[in-house]
Amino acid sequence: MQILRLIIGVLAIIIFTKIGVNRSKIHEQIYIYYSDLCIFCNYYISELKFSKQQLKTLLNKEYASSEFLLTLNSFFSKKNNEIQYFPLFLSEIELNKLNSFFNIIGKGDSESQKGLISSFLEDFTNLKNLKYNELTKYKSFYKKLGFYVGLIMLIMVI
């Protein structure tokens, strides 16, 4: 009986630590999403300055975030008034900003696009830095929280 309680307690530590790790991964996903967004903007500005290849060529670049790739793919494949894909972890304000961004890209000559995208890039870079700070702050916090909750469960069970 005592051994069973111990096993349950250890399992609780493992499960709650895992929950904590997963929770912290969301912050990592958000940070990587904004990193890829900034990379996309930089590639785009580079195209506007030089070879002016179509936006779709930027799909073939290396992006770490599968969520960002989904966003890009849905942008290129959507027709008329279809809704574009955005990940669930974005807040409403962030969603509105991204909608504005995808509503203007490709819709003007290179000079006007350079100005607009540079402005968005600045905002996205600030957001990326903010998300990085949140990531460093909460990454170990959630892991420890999960562990301690599991530990409390173990103590309670024993």
Place this chain on the structure above:
Amino acid sequence: MLRYLPSRILKALKHVNFNNVYELRLRQNKPISINENGKLYYINTLVTHEEIEEIVYNLCKKSIYSFEEQIKRGYVTTENGIRVGLSGEFVINNNSVQTIKNFTSLSIRFPHQIMNFASKFVNEIYNDGSVLVISKSGVGKTTFIRDFSRCLNKKKNINTIIIDERNEIASFNDSFSFDVGTNVDVLTYCNKNFGFNQAIRTLNPDVIITDELMSVEDINGVIMAILSGVNVTATIHAKSLSDALNKDFMRGAINLFNYYVLIENTGSNRILTIFDGKGKEICKY
């Protein structure tokens, strides 16, 4: 082309046979206008400004900036050689067109490859030399020179250069091109001035084919080519031979060409009148 149109416009066009359509015009707040086999009719669906903007955006593959140079010249050419003329608000900077915005109408020209349109001329009449093809707009000049290239390459083993300024003659892209013959090099989206220089200096042409001579610079390119021993086949907008030769920029081109081909529209048919270099009629068919 149809995949670039909004669903409401596509629905209005579902009964149209595009094999016979020469031109489709979409004008803001006006009915759709169609030129089928030379006859004009309307479809009572009003096109909105937003739909026109959407079509341009889709035509440019969501990258209007990558079509900037074409837009400055007032058109966009799709991968199948369909030329879309643009009307809207021109943005002028330092006396040159920077871009067009707030598009208000689109003139969509559908090219058709008509095999053997030029075969009688090439096989029975043409015996070397330079050719000027004359007609009004939309009658078949580009169709003729496209087939001229194909037939000439079949008849002779010669180097042909096509200066395809709007990508309408050969319509080259990754997945599609018209049949313009085997020994053909195409300079796509290349302006005539640069094209003539490039072709003569580096591509060893026997004949250069281009369309729409419109300026003294174009004629100078033709003169340079002919004086370099290269035959030139080109087109010009005019309703008759005399009309073509009387244009201001054509002054330096009198006696340049060995043949003039006048194409006239009789509804669903075309009449070709062939003149020699002195303007004397050779035949009509």
